[in-house]
Amino acid sequence: MSAVIEERRGRVALLRLNNPPVNGLGWPVREGLDAAVGRLSDDPDVDAIVLTGNGRMFCAGADIREFGTATPEHVRRLTPILDDLEGLDKPVVAAIHGVAAGGGMELALGCHYRVCGPKTKLGLPEVTLGILPGAGGTQRMPRVAGVSKALELIVSGRLISEKEAFEAGIVDELVEGDVEAVIDAAVAAAERLAAAGEPPRRSGQRTDRLHEAKDNPGLFDAFRESMAKRARGMNAPYACVRCVEAATRLDLAEGLAFERQEFEQLVNAVEAQSMRHAFFAEREVAKIPDVPKDTATRPIQTAGIVGCGTMGGGIAMVFANAGIPVMVVENDQAALDAGIAKIAKNYAATVSKGRLTQAAMDQRMGLITGTTDFLSLAATDMVVEAVFEDMAVKKELFAKLDGICKPGAILATNTSTLDVDEIATATKRPQDVIGTHFFSPANVMRLMENVRGAKTADDVIATVMGLSKTLGKVGVLVGVCHGFVGNRMLHQYLREAMFLVEEGALPQDIDRVMYDFGMPMGPFAMCDLAGNDVGWRVRQEQIRAQGGKPSNTRYSGTVADKICDLGRFGQKTGKGWFAYADGRTPQPDPEVEAIIVQTSKELGIARRAVSDDEILERCLYPLVNEGAKILDEGIALRASDIDVVWMHGYGFPRFRGGPMFWADTVGLKTIAATLQRFEKDQGPWMAPSPLLLKLAEEGKGFGDA
Structure with a gap:
């Protein structure tokens, strides 16, 4: 099979990239393209060239199947091939359809003219892999689209529509119709340009769109300031800005050399490794070893939601957003009316922001x-x-649903901690019961922890995993245990944060360290956002179950209970671990600090200085250790699944790859030794798990487990 198919349309040579399914720019494609450019440049029977992609898209960029593999020495990188393509004296027209992303977009920018079909996505998303466009994208895009637009597209990695691309000047001509209509229009454009006899318009030689930056010397500093919050902790976005800035002061050859230097500094760094891991982890998570890919699924054309509070209303929105009719059931009309009104209010807020x-x-x-x-x-x-x-409430409900719902209906629980198998015992159809733990707010958060019970049928698992994608969620299949994957690990994180407060740190100290690490917020701001009363009720229920007193192990809720006793439930009450004068921004509160200091005194703990390193290690190493236990118990199928849960459910920084991959970059020997030290200093709950110790001793990581 030829990786580049050539045909003739009169005196126009049509080249089709042929590397299904996405026409990735693997080395056979580059080799074929390189040969074709060299051959056609001297062909007297060819006046112009049209470049397109076979199948459903133009080109989605690099061939991910080649990540980490060697390229034959004789095959050139894309950059010099594009230099030769752009340098041709014959017009080269890109016929773009479906997707032109990454290297595919750079390939289109190397052409002299771009024709685009409907429903096409275009962009340079390399920053989402911790790198930058490495084949001239940072140099040609600002020359074609203007500096501000190039900065926004390259640094965000956003894919845009063909209409937005046309408005930005990235695309020269829009065409309605199918792929062949786009190719026909591109051939006509190529013939027209050849007949005009004018020199090709080369993107790399344009300077007209660069004046914006030259007339505004502060543009780049202002952009860096605007992106500082969303780019914190990362290197790739800043490297992208430096490269675009270089395009405004260097010629193309010098700019390409600068871009290559920046690219090489990024491509093998931990940041890029982490983001590549995240990319592959999100694709691997859909694969269930004991549920064949061809397992038949049950049709989900209608859905029901029991409960119209915050979670129920959010889940109803998720189904409606996917076009699935949904019936929401509440016990009384007042609660139902309030829930429906909240749904309408949420939608209206999105409309007011122009996003709907x-x-x-x-x-x-x-x-x-x-x-x-x-x-x-x-x-x-x-x-x-x-x-x-x-x-008890859930079992009563499931028994009721068992008698109402039709045979084959899937009965799902949104529980965040409870035993799905026990819930299933309330029905005569445990094979139809599964956990679908939507993360709050359900209409915003992308994670769905799908909890398979001991008797959950394969087709139910396959249906719900597929449904996750239909709903715009990232579905992760997990097993039954208290808290499943996410919340079970979260308990370790929050416990140590509470202990650190008793020992000498303050909430703002811990939140600062975790925010600087890359978390969207620290543990105390997170608790205030979720509502401190939620954990408070859970702790009180556990204490009641233990006969009215905490267990013999060290109790982590002493300060938190005192906070809640004062009605400080977080943002919703204006006060929690922090004060919220404006309703949203956490501010340290002297009242909380006084409670903390007094509690330490009552517990007989001499307060001390706690370093940032200790905060990070005490919060994250036990979290990783719990992940190792979860993996060892088979609650999660893969370490990378745990990473997906934490990236999409709790905002663990993508540029660190999730907690398990991050642990591998730290080194499991380091983590195991530190936990052993903590075990002596703190208590047995800090003991490293058998799997963590085994991997550390063998010099392996969770990726090997």
Whole structure:
């Protein structure tokens, strides 16, 4: 199979990239393209060239199947091939359809003219892999689209529509119709340009769109300041800015050399390794070894939600956003009305921000029906319960659903901690029961922890994993245990944060360290956002179950309980671990500090200075250790699945690859030795897990487990 197919349209040579499914720029494609450019440049029977992609897209960039593999020495990089392509005296026209991303976009920019079809996505997303466009994208894009637009696209990695690309000057001509219509238009453009006899318009030689930066010397500093928050901890976004800045002061050859130097500094760095790991982990997570890929799935054309509070309402929005009609059931009309009103308010807020049209809001609200009649769920294909986190309440509900729902309906629980197998015992169909733990707010957060019970049927698992994608979620299959993967590990993180406060740190100290590490917020701001009363009730229930007193191990909720006793539940009450004068921004509160100091005194703990390193290690090493236990117990299929849970459910920085991959970069020997020291200083709960010790002793990482 030829990687580049050549055909003739009169005196126009049509080259089709032929590397399904995405026409990735693997070495056979580059080799074929290089040979074709050299051959056609001297062909007297060819006046112009049209370049396109075979199949459903133009080109999605690098061939990910070649990541980490060697390239034959005789095959050139894309950059010099594009230099030769752009340097041709014959017009070269790109016929773009489907996707032109990364190297595919750079290939299109190397052409002299760009024709684009409908429903096409274009952009340079390399920054999402911890690198930058390395084949001239940072040099040609600002010359074609202007400096501000190039900065925004390259640093965000955002893919844009063909219409936005046309408005920006990236695309020269829009065409309606199918792929062949786009190719026909490109051939016509090539013939027209050849007949005009004018020199090709080369992107790399343009300077007209660079005056914006030359007339505004502060443009780049202002842009760096604007991106500082979202780019914190990362190197690639700043390297992108430096390269675009170089395009405004260097000629193309010098700019390409500068871009290459920056690219090489990034490509093998931990940041890029971490983000490549995240990229592959998100694709691997859908693979379930004991559920074949061709497993038949159950149709989910209608859904029911029991409960219309924060979670239930959010889940209803998720189904409606995906175009699935949803029936929302509440016990009383007042609660139902309040829940539906909250859904409408959420949609209206999105409309007011310009991210949703009023027509789209009306369409989605039309898919949501509210009722207090549970019998209305009889015909639905799937029901998700989102009621109070109480086993007795959930079992009573599932017994009720078992008698109402049709045979084959999937019965899903949104529990965040409870035993899905025990919930399933309330029904006569445990094979139809599964956990679908949506993360809050459900209409925003992308993670779905899908919890397979001991008797959950394979087709139910396959259906729910596929449904996750339909709903715009990242579905991760996990096993049954208290807290599953995410919340079980979160407990370790929060416990040590609470202990550190008793020993000498303050909430703002710990939050600063974790924020600087890359978390979206620290543990105390997170608790304030979620509501401190949630954990408080859980702790009180556990204490009641233990006979009215904490267990013999060190209790981590002493300060937190005192905070809640004062009604400081977080942002919703204006006070929590922090004070919220404006309702959103956490500010240290002397009242909390006084409570902390007094508690340390009552516990007989002499407060001391706690270093940033200790905060980071005490918070994250036990979290990783719990992940090792989860992996060893088979609760998670892969270490990378745990990384996906934490990146999408808790905001663990993508540029660190998730907690398990990050642990590998730190070194498991280091983590195991530190935990052993903590075990002596703190207590047995810090003991490294058997799997962590084994891997450390063997010099391996979680990627080897």
